[in-house]
Amino acid sequence: MSYLVVFAVSFLSATILPLGSEGVLLYYASDTSLAVFWLWLWASVGNTLGALVNWYLGRYLVAYEHRKWFPVKAKHRATAEVFFNRYGLWTLFFTWLPVIGDAISLIAGVFHSPIRYFLPFVFVGKASRYALLLWGQSWLLNG
Numbered sequence: 001m002s003y004l005v006v007f008a009v010s011f012l013s014a015t016i017l018p019l020g021s022e023g024v025l026l027y028y029a030s031d032t033s034l035a036v037f038w039l040w041l042w043a044s045v046g047n048t049l050g051a052l053v054n055w056y057l058g059r060y061l062v063a064y065e066h067r068k069w070f071p072v073k074a075k076h077r078a079t080a081e082v083f084f085n086r087y088g089l090w091t092l093f094f095t096w097l098p099v100i101g102d103a104i105s106l107i108a109g110v111f112h113s114p115i116r117y118f119l120p121f122v123f124v125g126k127a128s129r130y131a132l133l134l135w136g137q138s139w140l141l142n143g
Helices: 002-014 022-029 036-064 074-094 100-110 115-142
Strands: none
Touching (some): 002 022, 002 036, 002 100, 022 036, 022 115, 036 100, 036 115, 074 100
């Protein structure tokens, strides 16, 4: 059940919902009956899949780009899309950042960033953050 909670909170916190998964992960990591590896993996996968939800929302949002209320004109979006997919894919490593990360994953969807880049880049960034958090907690507690 603990692993499911970590997965669910990590998933939801990567969407546009204002949640934080770090505290939940560190709380369960302090339970010695749980495997830290599995906590790390479930948190990383959940957070990556939550970012994928934002990516799909961005893809869906583009369907409205010809409406008057859409903030960016289609030709400007297309130009920005080419630029982002050429130079901005590296920003996907930073989708773990609070607030900004959600925007990056949403923008990646709007700009039709290839899923073959999106998923591994996002996973590596998010998994690295969780690994660093877990290592830091272990270092602080065990010296």
